[in-house]
Amino acid sequence: MARVSEDEVLGALKRVGDPARSGNVVDLGMITGLVVRDGNVMFSIEIEAARAPEMESLRLACEQVVADLPGALSVTAVLTAEAPPAPAAPAPADAASAPAAPPKQAPQFGRHGSPGAQKMELPGINAVVAVASGKGGVGKSTVTVNLAIALHRLGLKVGILDADIYGPSMPRMLGITGQPRSDGDKLETMQGHGIACMSIGFLVDPDQPTIWRGPMVMGALEQLFGDVKWGELDLLLVDMPPGTGDAQLTMAQKVPLKGAIIVSTPQDIALIDARKGLNMFRQTDVPVMGMIENMSYFHCPSCGERAEIFGHGGARATAKELNCDFLGEIPLHISLRETSDAGIPIVASSPDSVEAQAFMTIAEEVKQRL
Ligand SMILES: Nc1ncnc2c1ncn2[C@@H]1O[C@H](COP(=O)(O)OP(=O)(O)O)[C@@H](O)[C@H]1O
Ligand SMILES: [Mg+2]
Structure with a gap:
C-alpha cells in the first residue's frame, strides 16, 4: 500500500476546525513540525496554554482524521504551547471562588520543557551520549552501531x-532476533557483537503498527531508559529519533546526556539540518562532542581512488564555523549498507577495511573525549 504523504495529511487536517475560532487548524497555522515517515505521522498543534484542557478533544480529532487515511500506520499529535497563559480575565478578587482546578498541563512536549522536567537517574552508566541528526537517512543508525x-x-x-521508536533499526543492524526477558521488574538487554541493546523493535511486532499518542512516546522512551537492566556501562549511545522537534528536545532535557554527536552528510541541506540539531543541544546545555561526516567520499575498491561525489568537507567546514569539533569522516560504500542489513556491521565483519578503520579513528576521538 502506498504510504501517506504530507499533502494528504494536511488535506485531512483541513477538515478539523478550531472550535473557538473560524477556520481550520492548518490555515490557522496551528500545525507545526509535521513529520511523515514510512506511514508514521507526527505533528504538533500549537495552542494557547490557557486553552489546554479543552484542546484534548481537538488533538484526538486531528489524530483521528489522519489515522483514517489509507497508508497511515501511526499518528502522534502533541499539544504545544509557546508561552505561559496570559490571564484571560482579571483574577477573581473573591478568594473563596479561587482557585479552581489549575488548568491541566497539557503540553507534554512543552517547547521549553515542563517546569519540573527532572533528569532521569541511570546508575551504573558512566556516560550517555546521543547520536543525532537533523534529518533522517543520513546514516545515524549506521554510525551508531559501528561506532559502538x-x-x-x-x-x-x-x-x-534505540530511541527511534518510529523506525527502530538496531535489532536488524545488530542481528538480534527474539524478545528480551523480564525478571518481573526490569527488562534484560539483548546482546549483539558485544553490545548491550534495547529497542522498541524488540517489543513491538513490526507487522502490527502501533498507534503512538503524544504521552506514549515519552513514556515509551522513559521506559527504554529506566525499566531496563543496563548493568555497568562505560558508555550508552542513544540512536535519537530524527528531527529537532519537541520529542527530541524533551529527550535532551530529561536524559542526563554527557554529550551529543551530530551526524551529517556533505550536502548543504543536510548541513542546515545538522545546524538545527546542534543548536537544539546547545539550547539544552548538552555539550556537543563533535560532528561526523557520513557518506563523505566514495572509496573506489578497484582503483583505490577517492571520489568526492557530494562535495566532501562540508561538515568539517560547518563544524569549524559553528565552533564544534570535527570527529571524522566515513566513506560511502555499499559494504556499509550490506553488512548492516546482514546484521554484522562492517567494524565487526571486516575490521581491517578502509571503512571500518574510519570508524576506529572516530572511536579513538570519542574515547578521548569521554
Ligand atoms: N557510509 C555509507 N555508505 C553506504 N551506505 C550507507 C552509509 N551510511 C548509511 N548508509 C545507508 O543509508 C541508509 C540510511 O542509513 P541509516 O543509518 O538507517 O540512517 P538514519 O538512521 O539516519 O535514518 C541505510 O540503507 C544505510 O545502510
Ligand atoms: Mg535510524
Missing part, C-alpha cells in the same frame, strides 16, 4: 538505546 562496536574493540563496555 569500534569503542567495544577499544575495550569499553558499550550499550545502545
